[in-house]
Amino acid sequence: MPVSRGWHDRAMTDLNGLTIGILGGTGDQGKGLARRFALAGHPVLIGSRSAQRAKDAAASIGSGASGDENAAVATQADIVIVAVPYDGHKALLESLRAELAGKIVVDCVNPIGFDKQGAYALPVAEGSAAQQAAAVLPDTRVVAAFHHVSAVLLMDPAVDEVELDVLVLGDDREATDTVQALAAVIPGVRGVYGGRLRNAHQIEALTANIISVNRRYKAHAGLRITDV
Amino acid sequence: MPVSRGWHDRAMTDLNGLTIGILGGTGDQGKGLARRFALAGHPVLIGSRSAQRAKDAAASIGSGASGDENAAVATQADIVIVAVPYDGHKALLESLRAELAGKIVVDCVNPIGFDKQGAYALPVAEGSAAQQAAAVLPDTRVVAAFHHVSAVLLMDPAVDEVELDVLVLGDDREATDTVQALAAVIPGVRGVYGGRLRNAHQIEALTANIISVNRRYKAHAGLRITDV
Numbered sequence: 001m002p003v004s005r006g007w008h009d010r011a012m013t014d015l016n017g018l019t020i021g022i023l024g025g026t027g028d029q030g031k032g033l034a035r036r037f038a039l040a041g042h043p044v045l046i047g048s049r050s051a052q053r054a055k056d057a058a059a060s061i062g063s064g065a066s067g068d069e070n071a072a073v074a075t076q077a078d079i080v081i082v083a084v085p086y087d088g089h090k091a092l093l094e095s096l097r098a099e100l101a102g103k104i105v106v107d108c109v110n111p112i113g114f115d116k117q118g119a120y121a122l123p124v125a126e127g128s129a130a131q132q133a134a135a136v137l138p139d140t141r142v143v144a145a146f147h148h149v150s151a152v153l154l155m156d157p158a159v160d161e162v163e164l165d166v167l168v169l170g171d172d173r174e175a176t177d178t179v180q181a182l183a184a185v186i187p188g189v190r191g192v193y194g195g196r197l198r199n200a201h202q203i204e205a206l207t208a209n210i211i212s213v214n215r216r217y218k219a220h221a222g223l224r225i226t227d228v
Numbered sequence: 229m230p231v232s233r234g235w236h237d238r239a240m241t242d243l244n245g246l247t248i249g250i251l252g253g254t255g256d257q258g259k260g261l262a263r264r265f266a267l268a269g270h271p272v273l274i275g276s277r278s279a280q281r282a283k284d285a286a287a288s289i290g291s292g293a294s295g296d297e298n299a300a301v302a303t304q305a306d307i308v309i310v311a312v313p314y315d316g317h318k319a320l321l322e323s324l325r326a327e328l329a330g331k332i333v334v335d336c337v338n339p340i341g342f343d344k345q346g347a348y349a350l351p352v353a354e355g356s357a358a359q360q361a362a363a364v365l366p367d368t369r370v371v372a373a374f375h376h377v378s379a380v381l382l383m384d385p386a387v388d389e390v391e392l393d394v395l396v397l398g399d400d401r402e403a404t405d406t407v408q409a410l411a412a413v414i415p416g417v418r419g420v421y422g423g424r425l426r427n428a429h430q431i432e433a434l435t436a437n438i439i440s441v442n443r444r445y446k447a448h449a450g451l452r453i454t455d456v
Contacts, residue, residue: 117424117426118423118424119423119427120426120427121427121429121430150455163454163455164454167437169437192441192445193440193441193444193445194437194440194441195346195347195436195437195439195440195441196345196346196440198345198348199347199348199349199433199436199437199440201349201430201433202349202429202430202431202433202434202436202437203430203434203437205427205429205430205433206430206431206434208423208427208430209395209397209422209423209427209430209431211423212421212422212423212424212427213420213421213422213423213453213456216421217420217421217455217456219455219456220455221453221454221455221456222453222454222455223451223452223453223454224451224452224453224454225441225449225450225451225452226391226392226449226450226451226452227378227391227445227447227448227449227450228441228445228447228449
């Protein structure tokens with residue numbers, strides 16, 4: 001499939017000087033994203049409940065990443081990625097409302113449950129984890145993105161290009177443009193606008209289908225959007 | 229992106245002699261699918277409330293397709309695709325319970341609403357249109373597929389290859405294998421297993437996001453699944 005990039009260059013936003021913070025950055029997904037952003041030369045702060053575990057995770061990925069407690073990361077970062085497990089999602093964001101005010105918060109949390117038949121989407125009262133974040137953080141611009149990026153591929157030093165598109169959803173054009181540009185710093189990745197925040201539920205829930213694909217085909221599946 | 233096909237050939241099911249019926253085959257999506265299946269050499273029956281409109285639609289696509297009332301098509305076809313608008317979905321299937329018993333029913337209905345902010349997913353009491361079909365038709369094997377195939381591309385005589393993957397969901401392996409093979413008769417298309425029927429909602433709802441992509445990028449967007 002030919003991947004055209006012309007449209008994307010036009011939307012490119014200047015990320016120079018922006019510090020990327022990752023709450024829950026000691027988990028697989030958060031650490032994988034941190035690694036790729038650090039490799040691309042961005043200042044990266046890994047957040048965790050434990051400053052020591054955050055520092056250890058940062059040391060393990062190298063490239064100048066550093067680690068601290070979630071609250072310190074939320075205070076210092078310009079763009080804050082939320083990569084915590086869903087069951088701690090709401091409480092963490094409520095505890096960081098002041099620190100996150102005025103910032104772009106990128107929610108990549110997937111509310112997914114598992115049983116004997118595999119993965120399935122959990123109901124979320126607000127509609128989606130991203131809408132829950134927006135409800136809890138009225139003074140931030142919440143963007144939903146990075147739901148389907150394989151942590152295995154992000155961490156694999158043999159994978160130079162991560163061949164997938166990141167769907168970026170949100171109601172603020174400047175914020176979604178910024179996060180599209182952030183996705184595109186990972187070689188191989190495009191950030192593609194994917195709709196308003198009210199349509200985030202199905203993007204989060206789609207992770208259950210991707211898990212099904214991975215099981216059936218022994219793959220680390222992702223999405224490409226065709227004709228874009 | 230390299231598209232590997234080896235795994236797919238292994239899953240290929242023999243569709244020889246199977247007649248494809250399309251309920252709501254006079255709509256854009258149904259007619260486009262009918263056209264591609266007929267071009268691939270399969271017997272295709274277009275169904276509609278009006279036999280005359282079905283015959284007119286069949287004549288317009290040629291390639292040996294024929295048309296009749298929905299009930300006659302449901303009786304004669306081996307695989308029945310449901311491509312009606314969501315608001316007539318449940319009533320139509322209830323009226324065809326006897327005709328559809330024992331068959332594979334392929335639901336490609338997208339419960340989507342529109343307002344000033346664009347498209348959004350409609351709630352479905354059963355979870356999804358596909359689960360609604362399964363609830364109404366306990367004696368059929370319901371498969372969900374073909375949700376994101378651009379009718380414009382299907383109808384365009386200049387488009388030889390439709391570059392996208394069709395996610396195929398269902399709880400019966402033989403039925404999903406058959407529908408994956410059916411998807412693959414359209415040049416360029418792969419049928420990729422996408423999970424159980426309980427995970428159909430987000431696939432149907434994802435159509436709202438694809439509409440958002442189409443508006444932003446002036447595209448006829450579709451999905452490719454990477455690493456498969």
